[in-house]
Amino acid sequence: xxxxxxxxxxxxxxxxxxxxxxxxxxxxxxxxxxxxxxxxxxxxxxxxxxxxxxxxxxxxxxxxxxxxxxxxxxxxxxxxxxxxxxxxxxxxxxxxxxxxxxxxxxxxxxxxxxxxxxxxxxxxxxxxxxxxxxxxxxxxxxxxxxxxxxxxxxxxxxxxxxxxxxxxxxxxxxxxxxxxxxxxxxxxxxxxxxx
Amino acid sequence: xxxxxxxxxxxxxxxxxxxxxxxxxxxxxxxxxxxxxxxxxxxxxxxxxxxxxxxxxxxxxxxxxxxxxxxxxxxxxxxxxxxxxxxxxxxxxxxxxxxxxxxxxxxxxxxxxxxxxxxxxxxxxxxxxxxxxxxxxxxxxxxxxxxxxxxxxxxxx
Numbered sequence: 152x153x154x155x156x157x158x159x160x161x162x163x164x165x166x167x168x169x170x171x172x173x174x175x176x177x178x179x180x181x182x183x184x185x186x187x188x189x190x191x192x193x194x195x196x197x198x199x200x201x202x203x204x205x206x207x208x209x210x211x212x213x214x215x216x217x218x219x220x221x222x223x224x225x226x227x228x229x230x231x232x233x234x235x236x237x238x239x240x241x242x243x244x245x246x247x248x249x250x251x252x253x254x255x256x257x258x259x260x261x262x263x264x265x266x267x268x269x270x271x272x273x274x275x276x277x278x279x280x281x282x283x284x285x286x287x288x289x290x291x292x293x294x295x296x297x298x299x300x301x302x303x304x305x306x307x308x309x310x311x312x313x314x315x316x317x318x319x320x321x322x323x324x325x326x327x328x329x330x331x332x333x334x335x336x337x338x339x340x341x342x343x344x345x346x
Numbered sequence: 347x348x349x350x351x352x353x354x355x356x357x358x359x360x361x362x363x364x365x366x367x368x369x370x371x372x373x374x375x376x377x378x379x380x381x382x383x384x385x386x387x388x389x390x391x392x393x394x395x396x397x398x399x400x401x402x403x404x405x406x407x408x409x410x411x412x413x414x415x416x417x418x419x420x421x422x423x424x425x426x427x428x429x430x431x432x433x434x435x436x437x438x439x440x441x442x443x444x445x446x447x448x449x450x451x452x453x454x455x456x457x458x459x460x461x462x463x464x465x466x467x468x469x470x471x472x473x474x475x476x477x478x479x480x481x482x483x484x485x486x487x488x489x490x491x492x493x494x495x496x497x498x499x500x501x502x503x
Contacts, residue, residue, distance in 0.1 A: 220391055221391050221392060222434075223391075223392045223393060223394040223423075223456065223458050223459075224394055224423070224425050224434065224452060224453065224456050225425055225432050225434075225453070227384055227394070227493060227494075228452040228453060228496065230494075231493075231494040231495070231496055232496075234494050235494070262388070262390050262391060263387075263388075266387055267387045267391075270385070270387050270493045270494075271493060271494055295430065295431050296431075297431075299433065303419070303421060303436070304460075305390075305391070305392055305460050305461075309433075309434060311431050311432060311433035311434075312431065312432055313430050313431055313432070314427060314431075314432035315430070331427055331432060331453070332453050
């Protein structure tokens with residue numbers, strides 16, 4: 152092989168490498184493909200035993216939280232934010248329905264979900280189904296929860312859960328998540344823009 | 347004239363509406379202030395305890411526990427959000443580094459009060475004793491705020 156030939160082969164390799172690097176960079180810079188729209192759903196009961204699904208909230212925005220009432224920090228903090236949003240919406244409050252879906256339904260039903268939530272805001276609807284319906288609801292919203300055995304906790308266990316708030320549109324389509332500790336003003340501004 | 351009288355009347359009440367100064371207790375280099383809790387619905391669910399601890403001393407300290415006559419059992423916890431899931435592991439102690447202020451605050455460290463002897467009612471207050479490794483026991487008056495409260499609602503002073 153002549154020196155010239157070797158040089159040609161090497162330069163060809165360099166060219167391929169350059170094309171490869173550029174292609175990778177271009178692929179990396181491409182925006183994330185938009186999330187395919189999805190319509191989460193559930194079949195869960197309020198304290199009076201009436202079953203609700205997402206179709207019951209068609210025409211309004213739903214602000215959905217998954218939590219449990221024995222939670223002393225994350226859940227009251229988030230429910231306070233939700234209550235503030237509802238207050239600040241003023242006359243537009245009837246266009247938004249805040250939902251609290253219990254991931255600890257048996258205990259929450261026993262201790263009373265409606266009275267607890269009303270203390271934050273009367274508009275918040277508490278829903279607590281059976282274990283299977285709760286599991287199905289969380290899977291539909293793609294949220295995680297777990298029961299953690301803890302002898303020191305009330306009743307010997309505590310719950311871990313996704314602490315975000317989920318916004319569902321008037322047509323039932325999942326719009327976005329507000330991560331834990333998103334200020335009420337930010338949530339309000341987002342919802343007002345959509346209204 | 348009537349309006350002026352009303353305005354004057356309102357002006358007189360303004361200082362009363364101003365935010366009061368937080369209860370504050372010092373021990374060694376530590377100052378414990380702004381202790382608050384949220385009102386509870388009934389006494390079955392655990393209540394929360396938040397407070398601010400300022401360490402103006404040269405040595406670090408540790409909060410190892412809290413105690414209160416209003417709860418049968420208390421515990422220090424920390425809210426942790428990992429990979430989108432919030433959990434509340436026990437905190438054996440809360441480190442209070444020298445020259446720093448550490449808050450037991452929403453979304454962070456907090457005290458959990460279990461087995462309440464009575465529901466916590468907004469406007470009332472109850473004593474909590476904080477146990478520090480170096481500074482010893484410090485008792486502070488803890489105000490019960492609205493269930494919707496997000497912070498101490500008093501001047502740190």
